[in-house]
C-alpha cells in the first residue's frame with residue numbers, strides 16, 4: 001500500500017496526526033493509497049511556510065515567475081500518461097476526458113504563464129498639481145487552494161498556475177477522495193530548484209477539519225475553493241472571521257432549453273454529451289431539460305436512442321467505455337435516492353433508473369426521467385450523476401422563467417436555430433455561462449463564474465487572473481522647479 005506525506009516548506013513531512021485516509025478506486029472499490037489526515041498544526045505549518053515565502057516570491061520579476069509556471073505545464077506534459085492513469089484510477093474518468101483534463105491543465109499553466117508580462121496597473125490624473133496617481137496591481141498573498149474530486153488536475157491548475165504567476169504563494173488541499181494526482185504534481189514542484197521553499201505546499205485531509213482550518217487561518221489572504229454550496233458556505237463562514245477574501249466556484253443546476261426551432265439532432269447529441277461528461281459529475285453539465293411541447297416526443301426519442309447505445313464499465317481497463325463509475329458509494333446512494341424519490345412523485349423512467357451491477361464499483365445507469373415537475377427536488381437540486389430530468393414548456397417566456405427559477409446560477413444552454421429567439425433567451429437568462437447550440441466546457445480565456453449560490457468571483461482569463469490581485473493606489477507628489 002502506497003502511503004504519502006505532506007509537503008511543507010520544500011520538504012516532505014509526516015503529519016502530526018499519524019492517521020490516514022484511504023483513497024478508493026471507484027471502479028473496483030480497491031484501496032489504492034493512503035494519505036495523511038493532517039491536523040490544524042500541520043495547517044499552521046503550511047500557512048506559515050507560505051507566508052514566509054511570500055516576500056521573496058513576489059519580488060521575483062513576473063517574467064521569471066511566468067517561465068516557472070510554463071515549465072510546470074511542460075513537466076506535466078512529460079508525465080502526461082502517468083497523470084491520465086492516476087486520474088482514471090482515483091476518479092473513474094473515461095480515457096478521452098481524463099486525457100482532455102490533463103491536456104487542459106498543461107494548457108492552463110502555459111496560458112497563465114503568458115499573463116506574466118500583462119499584469120497592468122494604471123496612471124490616472126490627480127486633482128493636485130505635480131502629482132501622479134499610480135494604481136498598482138499586487139499579489140493578494142497566501143492563497144488556500146481547495147480542490148474538489150471531479151476535476152482534480154484541471155482545478156489544481158486553476159489554483160496553482162494563477163497563484164504563482166500573480167506572485168502569490170499557495171497551500172493546496174486536494175479532495176480527500178482524489179489526492180493522488182496532486183501528490184504527483186507535488187513531485188514535479190519538488191524537483192524544480194527554481195521554486196523557492198514554501199511557495200507551494202500540499203496538505204491532505206478532510207474538508208471539515210483541514211479545509212475549514214485553512215479558510216479560518218489569519219495568514220491566509222484568499223481562499224480559492226471549488227466545491228459544493230454547503231462546503232462553500234462553511235468556507236465563507238470561516239473566512240469571515242478574518243475578513244479573508246473568498247473566491248468560490250460552487251455547484252450548478254444548468255438548464256438546457258430546447259425550442260421548437262432547434263436542430264433536434266444537435267440538441268440531443270449535445271445534451272447527451274453534456275449530461276454524461278465525467279459520468280454526470282461536472283458543475284456545468286446539463287442538469288435539467290426544458291423542451292417545447294410540440295417537439296418533446298421527438299427530442300426524447302432521440303435522447304433515449306443515444307442513451308441506449310452506451311457502454312458502462314471500468315474506463316481504466318477499457319478505453320471504449322462511455323460511462324464509468326460515480327466517485328464513491330455515498331454519491332451512488334445519493335443519486336439512487338434522488339431517482340427513487342422522483343419516481344415516487346410520479347416521474348416516468350424512459351431509460352436506466354437503477355444501479356448497474358457490473359460487479360464491483362459505483363455504477364449507475366444513464367437515466368432519462370420525464371413527467372417531472374419543475375418544482376420537484378430532481379429539477380431543483382444538483383444531481384451530480386448520469387440522470388437527466390426532462391419537462392416541457394409552451395412559451396419562451398415560460399422556459400426563461402423556469403430556467404431562471406433556481407438557487408444556482410453557473411451554466412445554462414439554449415438550442416434554437418432562430419437568431420432572434422436565441423438572443424432573447426440569452427439576454428434574459430441569469431447565469432454566469434450560456435452555451436448556444438453546443439455542449440458545456442468553458443475556454444481558459446473566458447471567465448468561469450457563477451451567479452446566486454453558484455459562487456463568488458471566478459476563474460480563467462484576465463478577470464480570473466485579476467481575482468488573485470489587490471490594488472494599491474500611490475499618490476506621488478513631486479517638485480516642479482519650473483513653477
Ligand SMILES: NC(=O)c1ccc[n+]([C@@H]2O[C@H](COP(=O)([O-])OP(=O)(O)OC[C@H]3O[C@@H](n4cnc5c(N)ncnc54)[C@H](O)[C@@H]3O)[C@@H](O)[C@H]2O)c1
Pocket residue numbers: 146147148149150151173174175176205206207208209210211212213215225226227228229230231232234235248249250251252282283382384410448450454455
Ligand atoms: N463551479 C465550479 O467551477 C465547480 C467545479 C467543480 C466542482 N464544483 C462543485 O463541486 C461539488 C463536487 O465536488 P466535491 O464533492 O469535492 O465538493 P465538496 O464541497 O464536498 O468538496 C470540495 C473541497 O472542499 C473541501 N471541503 C469540504 N467541506 C469543507 C469545509 N467545511 N471547509 C473547507 N473545505 C471543505 C473538500 O475537502 C474538498 O477539498 C459539486 O457541487 C460541483 O458542482 C463546482
Ligand SMILES: O=C[C@H](O)CS(=O)(=O)O
Pocket residue numbers: 150151154155281282283284285441442448
Ligand atoms: O465541475 C465543473 C466543471 O464543469 C468542470 S470545470 O469548470 O471545467 O472545472
